Amino acid sequence: MASFNIEKRPKANGDVRYRCVVIIKSKGCVVYRESRTFTKANLAKTWGTKRKCDLDVSGVPTTNKMETVQALIIKYLNDPYLGGNSGRTKRYVLNMLVDCDIAKLNADELEPPQIIEHCKNRIATGASPATVYHDIAYLKSVxxxxxxVWGMDVTEIKVNESIPMLVQMGLIGRSQRRSRRPTDDELKQIENEFRIREAHPACKIPYSDIMNFSILSCMRIGEVCSIRWDDLDQNNLAVMVRNRKDPRKKIGNHMKVALLGGASDIVIRQPKISDRIFPYDCKSITAGFQRVRTKLNIKNLRYHDLRREGASRLFEKGFKIEQVAQVTGHRNFTILWQVYAELYPEDLHQYLN
Structure with missing residues (x-):
């Protein structure tokens, strides 16, 4: 027979919640367990009484057996429509969470105190609040x-309850907006170092061409390495960029992008050794960039900053925000407005006057 008990659980802000735990035992072992949390004790008791009666009639559920958070994450990653459509960062974070203590809990036992404790432990290991925010966001999606998807009596409510306190405690937060632009001298140094590396017989990657193309095209390195020869429109000096990053649309976000400046010349001089124009691993390119940057003692410069550099150059040439967006692929102009405002703060004063 089923039984239930009610646990009084005070929250960090002083509020009290009542958690009703329903269990079924067989030969002294718990064979089924489920729980739900309520704001009032009488609601918890009513639900517990009803679930006890239902379970006494129907027996142990066979289709809704509770699993650990770890098992759910693995299910999510293995699902071609969930994990299969996730980006590299999300998959990396979820694979990391699989080995954390929080993943050992049953999914229905996950409560705000355990979530907050996980975040404290991550901060203690040196992770930034922005990094820990990814843990919470991706755990919530699972x-x-x-x-x-799996018919389990689990929701993301406990994560939602944790977020305001996590923000207040400074355990999670948004990443700081970057405004770093490489100087002309820095870019010249990096390009010279790349050309030295390219002269070595073992080097197969045209680092300098890819770096300059990244600036001129304003593409992410993943986009650069994925464009194909059959996507090139040489007559109109444009290329089709497939599946551009968009938080609202993961697949099918294709966009035809003009190859401005010398970007088309860089493309045309590439050897046709593959169906891709730049058939290289984007991780190898960013790793090579980081090694050169470190060797030259250039501080706080990331490969992704080249995309911002390209957008800044377009603004400096007189392009309007909507025109720059046609190159960068931004659907939301907010980021481009920030780039523009940092380049020309005097325009705002002139407008006011």
């Missing part, structure tokens, strides 16, 4: 899928 729990959100549990009920509609």
């Amino acid at each position: 729990l959100k899928a549990a009920k509609p």
Whole structure:
């Protein structure tokens, strides 16, 4: 027979919640367990009584057996429509979470105190609040899928309850907006070092061409390495960039982008050794960039900053925000407005006057 008990659980802000735990035992071992949290004790008791009666009639559920957070993450990663469509960062974070203590809990036992403790431990290991924010956001997406996809009585409510306190405690936060632009001298030094490396017989990657193309095209390195020869429109000096990054649309976000400046010349001089124009691993390119940057003692410069550099150059040549967006692929102009405002703060004063 089923039984239930109610646990009084005070929250960090002083509020009290009542958690009703329903269990079924067989030969002294718990064979089924589920729980739900309520704001009032009488609601918890009512739900517990009803679930006890239902379970006494129907027996141990066979289609809704509770699993650990780890098992749910693995299910999510293995699902071609969930993990299969996730980006590299999300998959990396979820694979990291699989080995964390929080993943050992049953999914229905996950409560705000355990979530907050996980975040404290991550901060203690040197992770930034922005990095820990990814843990919470991606864990939430896994729990959100549990009920509609796998029919489990699990939701993301506990994560949502944790977020305001995590923000208040400074354990999670948004990443700081970057404004770093490489100087002309820095770019010249990096390009010279790349050409020295390219002269070595073992080097197969045209680092200098790829770096300059990244600036002129304003593309992400993943986009640069994925464009194909059959996507090149040589007559109109444009190329089709497939599946551009968009938080609202993961697949099918294709965009035809003009190859401005000398970008088309860089493309045309590449050897046709593959169906891709730059058939190289984007990780190898960014790693090579980091090694050169370190060797030259250039501080706080990332490969992704080249994309911002390209957008800044377009603004400096007189392009309007909507025209720059046609190159960068930004659907939301907010980021481009920030880039423009940092380049020309005097325009705002002139407008006011």
